[in-house]
Amino acid sequence: xxxxxxxxxxxxxxxxxxxxxxxxxxxxxxxxxxxxxxxxxxxxxxxxxxxxxxxxxxxxxxxxxxxxxxxxxxxxxxxxxxxxxxxxxxxxxxxxxxxxxxxxxxxxxxxxxxxxxxxxxxxxxxxxxxxxxxxxxxxxxxxxxxxxxxxxxxxxxxxxxxxxxxxxxxxxxxxxxxxxxxxxxxxxxxxxxxxxxxxxxxxxxxxxxxxxxxxxxxxxx
Amino acid sequence: xxxxxxxxxxxxxxxxxxxxxxxxxxxxxxxxxxxxxxxxxxxxxxxxxxxxxxxxxxxxxxxxxxxxxxxxxxxxxxxxxxxxxxxxxxxxxxxxxxxxxxxxxxxxxxxxxxxxxxxxxxxxxxxxxxxxxxxxxxxxxxxxxxxxxxxxxxxxxxxxxxxxxxxxxxxxxxxxxxxxxxxxxxxxxxxxxxxxxxxxxxxxxxxxxxxxxxxxxxxxxxxxxxxxx
Numbered sequence: 001x002x003x004x005x006x007x008x009x010x011x012x013x014x015x016x017x018x019x020x021x022x023x024x025x026x027x028x029x030x031x032x033x034x035x036x037x038x039x040x041x042x043x044x045x046x047x048x049x050x051x052x053x054x055x056x057x058x059x060x061x062x063x064x065x066x067x068x069x070x071x072x073x074x075x076x077x078x079x080x081x082x083x084x085x086x087x088x089x090x091x092x093x094x095x096x097x098x099x100x101x102x103x104x105x106x107x108x109x110x111x112x113x114x115x116x117x118x119x120x121x122x123x124x125x126x127x128x129x130x131x132x133x134x135x136x137x138x139x140x141x142x143x144x145x146x147x148x149x150x151x152x153x154x155x156x157x158x159x160x161x162x163x164x165x166x167x168x169x170x171x172x173x174x175x176x177x178x179x180x181x182x183x184x185x186x187x188x189x190x191x192x193x194x195x196x197x198x199x200x201x202x203x204x205x206x207x208x209x210x211x212x213x214x215x216x217x218x219x220x221x
Numbered sequence: 222x223x224x225x226x227x228x229x230x231x232x233x234x235x236x237x238x239x240x241x242x243x244x245x246x247x248x249x250x251x252x253x254x255x256x257x258x259x260x261x262x263x264x265x266x267x268x269x270x271x272x273x274x275x276x277x278x279x280x281x282x283x284x285x286x287x288x289x290x291x292x293x294x295x296x297x298x299x300x301x302x303x304x305x306x307x308x309x310x311x312x313x314x315x316x317x318x319x320x321x322x323x324x325x326x327x328x329x330x331x332x333x334x335x336x337x338x339x340x341x342x343x344x345x346x347x348x349x350x351x352x353x354x355x356x357x358x359x360x361x362x363x364x365x366x367x368x369x370x371x372x373x374x375x376x377x378x379x380x381x382x383x384x385x386x387x388x389x390x391x392x393x394x395x396x397x398x399x400x401x402x403x404x405x406x407x408x409x410x411x412x413x414x415x416x417x418x419x420x421x422x423x424x425x426x427x428x429x430x431x432x433x434x435x436x437x438x439x440x441x442x443x444x445x446x447x448x449x450x
Contacts, residue, residue, distance in 0.1 A: 050325060051247040052395050068249035068446050069394040075248040075277060086394060088401035088429075089247070089273070090333040093326030097346065116349075128322050129297045134352065135326030138345045169349035 004202075005149070005178035005195035006219065013038040014219055015105055015146050015176050019045050023102040024095075026050060026136055028119075029074040031146045032105040033059070047081070048101055049073045050132040052092050055084030073132060093132070097139040104140035106133060108147035108175070110162040113209040115172040115184035117145060118164035130167075137168035149177035149206050156208040158182070158189065179203050181219060188212055193219045224388045224438050225417060229259035232411050232439040236265050236376055239291075243332065243372075243403040244272040244281055245379035251396025254280045254444035255413045256378040260289070267291045271332070271374060273325060273399050274298070276307025278447050285309050285318070292319035294372070296328050324352060327369055329402060334371035336405025336434075341370050377407035380443075381430065384414040385421070388435030389428045397429060404434040413441040 006014065012034035019025055019035075021043035027035050036058060039045045047056050049072040056072060057079035065077070072078045095101060110118040117137055121128045137143055150156055158175065175182040180203045181193035190212040194203055200216050226232035233256060236242070242260075246252030257280045268290050274297035276282045284290050285308035298320050299310050312318040323331070324346045334342055343366035347353050357368040379400040382393035390412060392400065404410045412430075417440050 049395070051250065052398050066447075067394065068443070069251060069396040071248060071250050071395060073247075086392075086397060088397040089325070089329035089399050090402045093329050097326060097344065129299050130322055130324050130352070131296050132325040134324035134350065135346045138348070139326075166350045168346075 005198050007178070009034060009037070010221060011146050011176055011178060013221065014181065015144055016040065018144060018174065019043070019103065022046070024048050024054070024100065026096070026101050026104040026140065028104065028106040028133065028136065029131070030107040032107055033072070033074055033076065035105055035146070048095065049078070050089070050092050050096065050136070052087050052089060053078070053080070053084060054087070055081045057081040093135050096132070096135050099139060099141055101136070101140045103142045103144060104136040105144045105146055106136060108145040108157065110157050110159055110164050111145055111172050111175055112162045113160050113189055115170045116162050117143070117167045117172050118162040119167050121165040133167050137171040142173050143171050144174045144176060145172050146176050149179040156206060158206075159208045179206060182211070185212070191216050193217045195219050196221070223386050224436060225386060226437050226439045229255045229413060229439055229441055230262065232256065232413075232437045233259050233263065233376070233378070236260065236263065238265055239267045240265065240376060241269040241271065241374040243374040243377040243399075243407055244270060245377070245398065245400030245403045246279060247273050247395070247398035248277045248279060249446040250394070251380045251392065251398055251400050252279050252444070252446050253378040253380040253413050254446060255439070255441035256411060257281055257283070258444075260284065260378075261287070265289060269294070271295070271372060273328065276309045280444070280446065282308045285312050288312065288317065290318050292321065294321040294323060294328070296323055296325040298322060327352070329399065331369055331372040332399065332402045332406045335373040336402060339371055341368055343367065344369055372406060374407040375409065377403040377410040379404050379410065379412050381412050381414045383416045383418060383423065384412055384435070384438045385418050385423050385432075386438075387420050388412070388432035388438055389423050390414070390430035390435060391423060391427055392429050401430055404430045409436045410434055411437040411439070413439050415443060416440065
């Protein structure tokens with residue numbers, strides 16, 4: 001198991017640094033939901049939940065405040081931000097497919113050198129849960145994947161080709177892991193930042209895809 | 222014109238073996254649980270269900286107890302956590318129920334199209350994935366899209382907040398989700414609601430589902446639904 005580098009919270013914090021005032025942002029289930037805890041304080045970030053909310057606030061942790069009709073797409077109870085609106089699922093996905101969502105942060109199982117994403121089906125588990133991931137990956141203007149650099153067994157998640165069923169082809173713009181920040185470019189995967197205490201050589205050793213390594217910074221926390 | 226029925230059982234009296242039923246709701250929000258439980262009591266069999274999710278705390282999973290479902294069309298059909306399987310997952314693993322897994326936005330648009338008289342549409346979602354298998358692919362302005370077919374049903378079970386006797390509906394918070402579009406796409410739409418008021422009492426500016434889409438209304442209190450319960 002990879003425990004080196006950034007914690008899940010710090011991965012979320014680093015992702016939040018990508019967000020700017022006025023952006024409409026959809027956070028996927030799992031690690032990406034943590035990004036809501038690190039939004040820049042001097043900016044208005046509008047959170048979109050694909051089940052039909054534009055402008056939700058934080059996650060409700062007090063059981064007494066639970067309202068079953070006010071949840072995000074992960075089923076978690078949420079609060080509303082001032083200026084929020086409600087709508088149906090077809091309208092919600094028209095926003096996504098129509099290019100009205102600026103950034104989506106998705107969890108990942110695998111990302112390929114071309115930016116293909118696999119994040120919905122695990123080998124050996126029947127059925128599956130596509131949810132909104134395929135629409136978000138195909139429709140959002142920018143796709144950021146937040147995930148652990150390797151699997152619990154140490155297998156690489158960043159590969160020349162994905163081996164799990166794809167969510168979408170050539171959709172990922174940026175990968176943020178516990179070890180590194182990697183940009184998907186036309187020339188391939190470019191290592192931009194490494195976690196404190198992690199060397200570029202260690203990051204290069206972990207993925208099974210070639211990395212472009214030049215002018216690498218340490219993640220600024 | 223009065224579309225009000227006395228009980229969930231009366232409102233679904235003519236649901237038949239082999240019917241296709243749309244179930245509104247998204248996890249705990251806006252689930253037509255009273256109608257689902259009436260269907261469970263009625264023991265109707267060989268059903269095709271269309272819903273965003275099954276087994277995520279929603280009560281749809283109880284339809285697997287007596288194997289009432291032949292097939293589900295859904296976007297979430299397994300639990301996010303593998304710790305405990307839903308009844309649906311157990312039946313699916315044994316090959317006793319069919320599953321058509323659909324991206325959520327494609328599911329919503331197929332239902333919207335079905336209610337709007339559009340037989341099919343092109344979408345970028347799913348290109349190059351298993352979802353595209355067997356479907357027509359067309360290139361528009363340099364990008365590939367897949368052809369998806371509309372969905373309609375014999376019945377839609379939905380939940381709204383308030384109805385008037387004509388069937389105009391308003392919703393509460395994030396409970397519109399699939400309810401609003403499913404209301405348009407079934408031959409018979411049955412709405413369970415918290416409160417029924419006289420025509421004229423709902424503000425016409427605020428009505429979300431116009432009465433033309435609603436055939437039956439039944440008053441039923443919101444059923445307590447929790448994630449993963």
